[in-house]
Amino acid sequence: MSHAPHHAASGIYLISPSGAVADPKRVELACARLTKLGFKTAVDRAALAVHERFAGTDRQRLAGIARALKQKLPIVMATRGGYGLGRLLPFIDWQAVADSGKIFIGHSDFTVFHLALLARTGASSFAGPTAVFDFGSPTMDDLTADLFAESMRGELEILSFETTDADAVDARGILWGGNLAMVCSLVGTPYLPKVKGGILFLEDVCEHPFRVERMLTQLWQAGVLQRQKAIVLGHFSDYRLASHDNGFDMPSVVRWLRASVKVPVVTGLPFGHVKMKATLPVGRKVGIATEKGMAHLVLEEHF
Known part of the structure; x- marks a missing residue:
């Protein structure tokens, strides 16, 4: 439905x-x-x-x-x-x-x-x-x-956005996800959808990159991430780094994610705890495709 x-x-x-x-x-x-x-x-x-x-x-x-x-x-x-x-x-x-x-x-x-x-x-x-x-x-x-x-009003068919770090992907699947901490909170409950071959989008706020990686590790080890066709990352905003991070930041997390999960990763989704955000249909089949510097979410299409 x-x-x-x-x-x-x-x-x-x-x-x-x-x-x-x-x-x-x-x-x-x-x-x-x-x-x-x-x-x-x-x-x-x-x-x-x-x-x-x-x-x-x-x-x-x-x-x-x-x-x-x-x-x-x-x-x-x-x-x-x-x-x-x-x-x-x-x-x-x-x-x-x-x-x-x-x-x-x-x-x-x-x-x-x-x-x-x-x-x-x-x-x-x-x-x-x-x-x-x-x-x-x-x-x-x-x-x-x-x-x-x-x-x-059903008028938005394609959402295109700039990305400086996207894997090549051309896939169709159920769009789902949202706030990373909230997604993780549902692991092991009857309220986490069992989506296979989906397009998972994630964002968070006030979470240090190591906490982001820890939550992604949980989803990976719970078998969630590797079942997806693509992982689309929005904004991870309002966190503070420490001197002992020694260069560890969100790009480090993205590199680890790619190496560990081996699912195409797309960054730059305009979504999160930021002023400019898209409106995304959770639970509907969409398409995603990338080209140099750009990503496209096809929101309205006859699949």
């Missing part, structure tokens, strides 16, 4: 299934910007709730997800990531989520929602901007907004 975007997908319902929203004005700003893009918006009544570091208690956040399935707007967007969705996974009716036909979008902690939905039902969703981090930021990246709108 897959959820294809609809040309009539012109309304967005905002929920907060993870961390608490620190500044409600950023949600207001997000709604204003989404309205200018042509989307009606509605905010769940518990979206601004606060309980400890979370956007409400577990029960409140689960109720917000349930309300999102019943309301009329076709797109459901997370206000933000943070932490908290993982502890809700066993209590979500995944078949009801799939049967709702809603288009879910978010990133960061929302990665576990994407992957659990795919694992439990085969339904697709979208990794992309959130209300607070993207549409509610003081300055909005125009290309992020345009790519989001085109994706929601």
